[in-house]
Amino acid sequence: MPEFATPPISPFAIQFDAEAATLTPEGPTLTRRMSALDGLFKDHDAWQQAVADGDPVVYSVQSTPVPEVDRELPQSITSIEAGTTAGEFWMTKGHQHPNHQGEIYLALHGTGGLLMFDGTETQWIDMVPGTIGYIPPGWAHRSVNVGADPYKFLAVYPGGAGHDYGWVLEHGMGKRAYAVTDGFELREF
Numbered sequence: 001m002p003e004f005a006t007p008p009i010s011p012f013a014i015q016f017d018a019e020a021a022t023l024t025p026e027g028p029t030l031t032r033r034m035s036a037l038d039g040l041f042k043d044h045d046a047w048q049q050a051v052a053d054g055d056p057v058v059y060s061v062q063s064t065p066v067p068e069v070d071r072e073l074p075q076s077i078t079s080i081e082a083g084t085t086a087g088e089f090w091m092t093k094g095h096q097h098p099n100h101q102g103e104i105y106l107a108l109h110g111t112g113g114l115l116m117f118d119g120t121e122t123q124w125i126d127m128v129p130g131t132i133g134y135i136p137p138g139w140a141h142r143s144v145n146v147g148a149d150p151y152k153f154l155a156v157y158p159g160g161a162g163h164d165y166g167w168v169l170e171h172g173m174g175k176r177a178y179a180v181t182d183g184f185e186l187r188e189f
């Protein structure tokens with residue numbers, strides 16, 4: 001085996017339960033409440049009110065024990081709760097990969113969307129169970145729950161890709177998903 005600065009972890013099996021949306025063995029779980037989404041919803045006052053009104057959990061991410069380091073290939077399942085803030089559907093923070101690497105998402109449950117922005121162009125992929133959304137290098141990405149159930153998806157990404165959240169705060173995502181009578185509508189800022 002070649003010499004690496006950080007030794008890769010040993011091979012292991014992951015039990016993937018698509019119905020329950022779980023990965024076993026479990027690694028770290030991350031929970032993001034409304035307060036973690038500062039500066040991301042269009043209506044800042046409504047966001048602040050939601051934080052004051054109990055700061056609900058917006059999404060959680062369950063990982064396997066694969067570390068986020070170069071050459072590894074971590075996986076996680078994200079569950080976004082159903083909800084809106086001033087009409088804007090609940091979503092992940094969204095990020096850019098600092099060193100521009102690709103990623104895939106596989107939708108498992110509910111109705112979601114994969115919003116991508118390269119700084120100029122916005123793309124949206126409807127995500128329903130069975131859809132794989134491909135995120136090419138250089139596209140910031142955010143997942144949105146546009147349904148009435150939790151939206152859950154599996155992510156597989158390069159361990160060295162990193163998460164640049166500042167990029168999204170600075171550039172935005174080009175469009176936002178709002179609730180309308182028969183579903184959702186994408187609106188520009």
Ligand SMILES: O=P(O)(O)OC[C@H]1O[C@](O)(CO)[C@@H](O)[C@@H]1O
Pocket residue numbers: 061076077078092093094095103141142155157163
């Ligand atoms: O990192 P964010 O924008 O909070 O979104 C969470 C999701 O994105 C990932 O960071 C992978 O891109 C996963 O941890 C999870 O699927």
Ligand SMILES: [Fe+2]
Pocket residue numbers: 095097103141157
């Ligand atoms: Fe990513």
